[in-house]
Amino acid sequence: MNNLKAKQYIDQADKYIKEGEKELKKGDLRQGSEKYWGAAVQILKAYCELKGWPHDGHAKLFQDVGEISKELGDQRIREQFGLAGMLHTNFYEGWLTKEDVEDYALQSKEFIKKIKTLIEGETPRQTSFDTPLSEGKRR
Numbered sequence: 001m002n003n004l005k006a007k008q009y010i011d012q013a014d015k016y017i018k019e020g021e022k023e024l025k026k027g028d029l030r031q032g033s034e035k036y037w038g039a040a041v042q043i044l045k046a047y048c049e050l051k052g053w054p055h056d057g058h059a060k061l062f063q064d065v066g067e068i069s070k071e072l073g074d075q076r077i078r079e080q081f082g083l084a085g086m087l088h089t090n091f092y093e094g095w096l097t098k099e100d101v102e103d104y105a106l107q108s109k110e111f112i113k114k115i116k117t118l119i120e121g122e123t124p125r126q127t128s129f130d131t132p133l134s135e136g137k138r139r
Contacts, residue, residue, distance in 0.1 A: 008044035
């Protein structure tokens with residue numbers, strides 16, 4: 001990859017995932033939540049940077065995810081980023097249960113994996129975690 005800024009975003013996303021895992025292991029749901037949100041945002045910014053899309057602010061990021069979702073025909077990408085956003089809210093409010101945070105963190109990791117696949121120039125494959133939320137629990 002020859003885009004330095006995109007590479008920095010990717011590196012930061014990887015760092016936040018590791019930090020999020022550590023925070024959850026310690027039982028700090030708020031900090032773990034924020035790290036997973038941060039990782040999702042950083043990987044999305046990397047993709048947007050490569051595409052030349054604006055990515056300054058929450059509204060633009062959610063619009064960008066909507067575009068990606070439409071392009072791929074994958075509604076789960078929007079849902080997964082929305083769950084990452086819930087983790088961001090949890091950092092401030094602290095109302096999610098441990099199970100919620102773990103589940104949303106898992107969905108955030110799936111989102112990150114899909115966007116990384118796009119960055120690598122491939123189309124993401126559906127996974128077992130891609131069951132729409134309306135169809136029930138994914139465990």
